[in-house]
Amino acid sequence: MTKHKVLVVDDSVFMRKIISDLIKEDERFEVIDTAKNGLEAVDKTKRLKPDVVTLDIEMPEMNGLDALRLIMADTPVPVVMLSSLTEEGAKETIAALEMGAVDFVRKPSGSISLDLFKVKALLLDKLSIAVQTRVSKISAPPVVPRPIIQPPKPLFVDNKPKELSEKTYGGRIERLVAIGTSTGGPRALQQVVSALPEHFPAPVLIVQHMPPNFTKSLAMRLDSTSQIKVTEACDGDRLQNGVAYIAPGGWHMILKKDDMGYKIRLTKDEPRSGHRPSVDMLFDSLLPYRELKRHVVLMTGMGSDGAKGMQALRQAGALSTIAESNETCVVYGMPRAAVELGCVTHQLPLYQIAAKLTELVTQDYHSKT
Incomplete structure (x- = not known):
């Protein structure tokens, strides 16, 4: 059996040994070398051509983010980041994922902690996924014009929360978009959500497979680059048009309805x-609400989470079901599962999804405004 070649990058001698020893215990991998900073990482990636790189973020001379940027621009290779549990660590990890890193593994505590053995199974799992992914040189996607949508004239005074007031507007919830994604998702979401136009006339519910804390940083990052409002969902949030809600790590997000309208419920169900959050859990919760014009999207990710839920929604009258096509997926798993179930109405490359969503969601909107 041919082993996958791994380059381990960390400024700590102790951590390089710990990580290398963990990887060597799996017969699928071999550690071909180590590097102590970003400069060495870039050089050895170019010379040794590893199948996958584990990359720390905080390092002297050149940090992990700068090294990742150079690697992805010159000699792209699957990269798994090693992330701290701090808020700043989460922000840097989100940045790394947007720059092309495949995934990340959390350091349980400090950079020289023996607790890293606790994440051995997770590290090996991420490496096995990484070597199956498709990476390419980072380049700008084709430019797709963003349509301008005028908000409807208010029929009543909208007492929306002040923190959401700048990017949102009131009005009846008649349409809904639900998106599910996993490996490669943060970068995919950046491209899709940031391309949605201001006054997008529907709420957007998003499940991204990701641990606690990181979903908050993801929401903050997307909000800073998007015309619509993006927030990490809270239990009891009332849906608003022009707001994207990201399921918090460790919680399922489902849709509920009461006399006041639609709201989000978070649960700790198995x-x-x-996965928790699970895409299928979100999609299944949308089934009773046939009065909503539902649009469902599955993007890059390992496995099949969301495929059966998409099939059920299609059978329950969802207006559109969109799967990211193989050509742009980092991992063509979740979308492929949906395609194989025969429930997909549109297969699109990533750079066309936002425009198609806008077209589909707004096709009956202008006739009412």
Whole structure:
């Protein structure tokens, strides 16, 4: 059996040994070398051509983010980041994922902690996924014009929360978009959500497989680059048009309805298909609400979470079901599962999804405004 070649990058001698020893215990991998900073990482990636790189973020001379940027621009290779549990660590990890890193593994505590053994299974799992992914040189996607949508004239005084007031508007919830994604998702979401136009006439519910804390940083990052409002969902949030809600790590997000309208419920129910949050949990919760014009999207990710939920929604009258096409997926798993179930109405490359969503969601909107 041919082993996958791994380059381990960390400024700590002790951590380089710990990580290398963990990887060597799996017969699928071999550590071909180590590097102590970003400069060495860039040089050795170019010379040794590893199948996958584990990359620390905080390092002297050149940090992990700068090294990742150079690697992805010159000699792209699957990269798994090693992330701290701090808020700043989460922000840097989100930045790394947007720059092309495949995934990340959290350091349980400090950079020389023996607790890293606790994440051995996770590290090996991420490496096995990484070597199956498609990476390419980072380049700008094709430019797709963003349509301008005028908000409807208010029929009543909208007492929306002040923190959401700048990017949102009131009005009846008649349409809804639900998106599910996993490996490669942060970069995909950046491209799709940031391209949605201001006054997008629907709420957007998003499940991204990601641990606690990181979903908050993801929401903050997307909000800073988007015309619509993006927030990490809270239990009891009332849906508003022009707001994207990201399921918090460790919680399922489902849709509920009461006399006041639609709201978000967060639950600690058992993981589904190994995930919490689960895309299928979100999609299944949308089934009763046939009065909503529902649009469902599955993007890059390992496994099949969301495929059965998409099929059920299609059978329950969802207006559109969109799967990211193989050509742009980092991992063509979740979308492929939906395609194989025959429930996909549109297969699109990533750079066309936002425009298609806008077209579909707004096709009956202008006739009412």
